[in-house]
Amino acid sequence: xxxxxxxxxxxxxxxxxxxxxxxxxxxxxxxxxxxxxxxxxxxxxxxxxxxxxxxxxxxxxxxxxxxxxxxxxxxxxxxxxxxxxxxxxxxxxxxxxxxxxxxxxxxxxxxxxxxxxxxxxxxxxxxxxxxxxxxxxxxxxxxxxxxxxxxxxxxxxxxxxxxxxxxxxxxxxxxxxxxxxxxxxxxxxxxxxxxxxxxxxxxxxxxxxxxxxxxxxxxxxxxxxxxxxxxxxxxxxxxxxxxxxxxxxxxxxxxxxx
Amino acid sequence: xxxxxxxxxxxxxxxxxxxxxxxxxxxxxxxxxxxxxxxxxxxxxxxxxxxxxxxxxxxxxxxxxxxxxxxxxxxxxxxxxxxxxxxxxxxxxxxxxxxxxxxxxxxxxxxxxxxxxxxxxxxxxxxxxxxxxxxxxxxxxxxxxxxxxxxxxxxxxxxxxxxxxxxxxxxxxxxxxxxxxxxxxxxxxxxxxxxxxxxxxxxxxxxxxxxxxxxxxxxxxxxxxxxxxxxxxxxxxxxxxxxxxxxxxxxxxxxxxxxxxxxxxxxxxxxxxxxxxxxxxxxxxxxxxxxxxxxxxxxxxxxxxxxxxxxxxxxxxxxxxxxxxxxxxxxxxxxxxxxxxxxxxxxxxxxxxxxxxxxxxxxxxxxxxxxxx
Numbered sequence: 059x060x061x062x063x064x065x066x067x068x069x070x071x072x073x074x075x076x077x078x079x080x081x082x083x084x085x086x087x088x089x090x091x092x093x094x095x096x097x098x099x100x101x102x103x104x105x106x107x108x109x110x111x112x113x114x115x116x117x118x119x120x121x122x123x124x125x126x127x128x129x130x131x132x133x134x135x136x137x138x139x140x141x142x143x144x145x146x147x148x149x150x151x152x153x154x155x156x157x158x159x160x161x162x163x164x165x166x167x168x169x170x171x172x173x174x175x176x177x178x179x180x181x182x183x184x185x186x187x188x189x190x191x192x193x194x195x196x197x198x199x200x201x202x203x204x205x206x207x208x209x210x211x212x213x214x215x216x217x218x219x220x221x222x223x224x225x226x227x228x229x230x231x232x233x234x235x236x237x238x239x240x241x242x243x244x245x246x247x248x249x250x251x252x253x254x255x256x257x258x259x260x261x262x263x264x265x266x267x268x269x270x271x272x273x274x275x276x277x278x279x280x281x282x283x284x285x286x287x288x289x290x291x292x293x294x295x296x297x298x299x300x301x302x303x304x305x306x307x308x309x310x311x312x313x314x315x316x
Numbered sequence: 317x318x319x320x321x322x323x324x325x326x327x328x329x330x331x332x333x334x335x336x337x338x339x340x341x342x343x344x345x346x347x348x349x350x351x352x353x354x355x356x357x358x359x360x361x362x363x364x365x366x367x368x369x370x371x372x373x374x375x376x377x378x379x380x381x382x383x384x385x386x387x388x389x390x391x392x393x394x395x396x397x398x399x400x401x402x403x404x405x406x407x408x409x410x411x412x413x414x415x416x417x418x419x420x421x422x423x424x425x426x427x428x429x430x431x432x433x434x435x436x437x438x439x440x441x442x443x444x445x446x447x448x449x450x451x452x453x454x455x456x457x458x459x460x461x462x463x464x465x466x467x468x469x470x471x472x473x474x475x476x477x478x479x480x481x482x483x484x485x486x487x488x489x490x491x492x493x494x495x496x497x498x499x500x501x502x503x504x505x506x507x508x509x510x511x512x513x514x515x516x517x518x519x520x521x522x523x524x525x526x527x528x529x530x531x532x533x534x535x536x537x538x539x540x541x542x543x544x545x546x547x548x549x550x551x552x553x554x555x556x557x558x559x560x561x562x563x564x565x566x567x568x569x570x571x572x573x574x575x576x577x578x579x580x581x582x583x584x585x586x587x588x589x590x591x592x593x594x595x596x597x598x599x600x601x602x603x604x605x606x607x608x609x610x611x612x613x614x615x616x617x618x619x620x621x622x623x624x625x626x627x628x629x630x631x632x633x634x635x636x637x638x639x640x641x642x643x644x645x646x647x648x649x650x651x652x653x654x655x656x657x658x659x660x661x662x663x664x665x666x667x668x669x670x671x672x673x674x675x676x677x678x679x680x681x682x683x684x685x686x687x688x689x
Contacts, residue, residue, distance in 0.1 A: 080387020082674045104470075104683040107440070134568060138686050145685065163570040164563070164609045217384055270383045 063260055065238050066186045066207045068125060072097045073255065074285045075127070075240065076278070077265025078115055079105070080217075086274050088118040094278035100127040100156045100263065103142050108149045116150070127188065129156035134169075136176035143180055155180060156210070157189040166216045170197050174204065181205030190242055193224035195231045202237055209235060210263065212243035213254065217266040219246025222253055232258040248277075248284030255288025256296060320527045322520065324561050325554070330503050333360070334550045340364035349373060354606050359556050362602035363549050371594060374601035378630040381608045390670045391633035391678045392663075393441035393473070394434050395615075397642040398422050398461060400654065402447030404514030406500075408545065408578060408587075410654045411447045413514065418651065421453055424464060426647045431465040433645040437637060437663045440680040441471035443496070445640075445654075448477035448515060455483040462490045471682035473538070477515065478525040484532030491684040495529045496538030497522070498576065502554035503546045510545060526558065530566030533688050537562060537569055538613070543596070544578030544587030552599055556606060563607075572611035572633070573603055577618070593622050597629065604630040616657040623659050627673040636666040 063070040075098040081087040091099060099119055106128075107113045119126065128146030133139035136159065143155040157180065159173050160166040173189050174197065180187045186207045191197055193211040201209055211231055214220035221244060222228060232239050238260035245251050251262045264281055271277040337360055345367045348358035361367060362374065399421035402411045410417070422430065434442060444461060446453045453476070462472060473494035474487060484495060501507055504519055511517040529537050539559055541551040559571050575596060578587035591599075596618075603610055614623060614631045616638040623634065639645050640654040659666075670677045 080383075080389065081676060082388035083671065083676050102681075104686075105678070105681055107680050132683055132686050134686065134688060138688070141685050142683060145683070161568045163568065219384070266384065266387070269387055 063238060065188075070097045070125075070261070071095075072282065072285075073261040073289055074251070074282050075100065075261055075263040076268065077263060078102075078119070078269075079265055080269035081274065082269075084114045084118040087115070087269070088120075089275040090268050090278035091119060091124065093275040094268070094282045096278075096282075097123065098125040098127050100129045100265075101150070102131045103128050103146045103149070104132045106146075106149055108145075125154060126150050126152050127154050127156045128152065129158050129190075130176075131158045131160075131166075133159050134161040134172075135159065136172040136179065139172070139176040140179050140183075143176075143185055147185070153184055154186045155188070157187050160190075168192055168212075170194060173197075174200055177201055177206050178204035181207075188240065193227035193231060195227060195234060198231050198235060198239075202235070206237060208238040208240055208260070210240045210242040213241050213250065214244030216243045218244050219267055220244050221246050221250040222257075225253075225257070228254070228259065229257055248280045251281050252284040252288035252291070255285055256291045258292050261285075320524045321558055321561050322523055324557065325502070325523065328554070328557065330505070330550060333553050334547060336360060337364045337549050337553070340366040342366055342369070345370050348605070349377070356553070356556060356560055356606070359602055359606035360553055362605055363552055363599055367598060367602070368594070371598055371601070374598065374605060375629050378601040378604040379628050381604055382612075382628075382630050382632065385608045386632050388628075388675045389678045390627060390631065390675050391441065391681055392439065392666070393443055393471075393633060393635055394437070394439045395443045395445050395475075395635060395638050395640065396427075396430055396434060396465075397445045397640055397644060397654070398427065398457075398476075399446040399449060399453045400642050400651070401449035401453055402514075403450070404448050404516040405512050406514075406516065407510050407512075408542065420642045420648070420651055421449070421457075422461075422642050422647065424460065426643060427461050427464055429647055430643065430645050431468050435468045438667075438679055439663075440469055441473070441682070442469045443473045443475055443635070445474075446476045450477065450515070453477075455479060455486060459486060459490050462487070462492065466491055466684070470680055470684045472684075473536070475538070478522055479528070481528040481532050484529050484534055488532060488534055489687055491687055492534070493682055493684075494536035494538055494570075494572070495534050496540075496572075496574065497525045497529070498540040498542060498574070499523060499555070499558070500542045501546045501551055502541065502558075503551065506546065526562055527565075530562055530569055534569060535686070535688075536572060536611070537566075538572040538574060538611075540574040540576055542576050542578060543591050543599075544589050547589055548591050548595065548599065552602075556603070559607070559610070570609075570611060571607075572613055574613045574615065575599065575618075576615070596622070597626060600626065600630045616659040619658040620661060624669055624673070627670060627675055634666065634670075637661070637663045 076096045130139040130142040198209045214223040240261040241254040241259045242263040340361045344361040348361045475496040507519045613633045641651040
């Protein structure tokens with residue numbers, strides 16, 4: 059019943075993706091990757107030491123089990139992001155890229171115009187592009203048009219742990235999308251992750267809530283369970299909660315009256 | 317309209333702010349603490365003497381906010397002093413023109429040796445520092461130095477004399493990531509007493525410098541005041557006012573704040589206003605509570621014990637094993653320092669201290685290709 063997630067032909071058993079920033083040590087990150095059973099982790103190109111072959115982050119990611127998803131964090135324009143993706147492809151030997159263009163360094167909100175431009179260019183150049191975007195349903199369709207592999211709308215601002223503030227728009231995106239929808243940013247607790255999955259998201263990406271926890275490995279495992287539970291609930295087609303009582307005097311009874 | 321910070325600055329009076337800080341009561345501090353988002357008025361309450369009894373609570377909040385925003389990471393950098401030539405007289409500085417010290421500006425070969433030594437120590441973020449000698453240590457000199465060390469350092473910051481906007485554009489294109497410039501004091505009436513001679517005596521030109529850096533599209537601007545020159549509380553309020561203005565105006569730029577506390581240096585007077593460790597910690601926490609996104613940097617001016625303990629309390633970047641004299645790493649270790657450093661531990665000791673605190677030392681966090689248009 060639990061079908062695999064397919065992104066550009068690669069199949070994933072786990073629908074929980076992890077970020078690698080903010081961990082107190084590379085070892086804690088490695089343990090969280092293990093207990094979460096994630097199969098995709100994103101790594102900021104700017105954090106990777108390409109000069110030496112002993113990069114601390116990369117050496118703690120089991121690349122036989124996990125798809126590396128380099129991200130372009132730090133780029134403010136499409137041009138910079140495209141360049142970063144090319145560098146990442148060389149450095150990490152993958153054509154997967156998480157496209158992040160946030161010119162605003164405070165809230166790290168994505169620039170939709172630059173993101174669309176970069177996505178088009180990168181998709182043409184053969185990249186598997188997963189763009190981080192605002193929960194904007196129209197932008198999602200435009201990204202599909204230019205060849206995006208998935209969309210990664212935000213639940214709330216990065217690192218805020220505020221959960222699914224954009225839930226109404228996420229629902230529209232999920233309803234309309236022909237590519238996988240991965241809810242990224244703001245997921246603060248396993249219940250947020252479960253909620254996103256129940257809503258029909260194809261996967262979620264979590265970083266801050268795991269990396270800054272007292273026990274990242276334990277929290278990572280909790281997220282993994284929540285994602286599975288949410289996915290199962292979605293597949294079981296949960297009924298929507300009733301938000302009003304049934305009327306005691308039926309409105310349509312006149313049809314059967316003689 | 318071509319406004320600068322000066323337009324904002326002129327709406328505030330030093331003595332009024334001083335009075336407002338003194339008037340703060342515990343209730344103001346409690347109100348500031350109770351908020352999720354804090355404004356400059358809250359910042360003022362949090363740095364006031366009335367907040368002293370709340371230091372533990374402030375430290376707890378500061379820790380939480382910093383972990384949430386920056387994670388358990390401490391960025392590492394080291395200064396590379398290019399020159400101690402200076403045409404300014406600054407009463408507090410070891411490089412002041414009237415100090416009879418041997419002047420030295422590193423040559424290309426010497427810069428290379430110093431840079432290689434730093435790279436071998438593990439640093440990938442270097443801060444280039446100089447005095448102000450515009451005839452010889454100027455933008456062409458800096459560009460040359462940067463071109464030379466660029467292959468070694470993905471992240472280059474610079475702390476030199478104030479320059480013009482086109483110089484900052486050139487530096488950005490040369491892959492400079494951040495420019496640091498400290499106003500030293502916002503107390504305009506006494507600024508001239510500390511800076512009697514040289515280009516630095518022009519308060520207004522210095523005050524408008526971050527505007528020029530922002531307009532040049534630099535990724536990061538570092539600000540600070542020289543703590544100990546004047547009342548650090550009032551000066552810090554103005555520094556925050558400055559950051560607040562810049563952050564709204566140059567919204568694509570990151571901001572960092574540093575805390576140069578006056579320390580003894582050869583031929584200079586003792587600080588006018590003493591600031592003890594509790595004061596400095598209060599200030600760090602006040603900045604963090606006011607502005608969760610601000611990068612906070614702590615140099616080796618501070619002592620080992622203090623630096624060890626503030627790692628989780630709001631700081632995001634630290635220097636290590638610093639030399640504050642040109643050639644100090646390998647070329648001429650005995651030349652005169654700008655100021656005495658207090659934390660003289662080798663890099664490995666700092667790294668292990670950071671790890672012991674449960675934090676990850678970060679050597680690289682920048683991609684030099686992100687230079688903008």
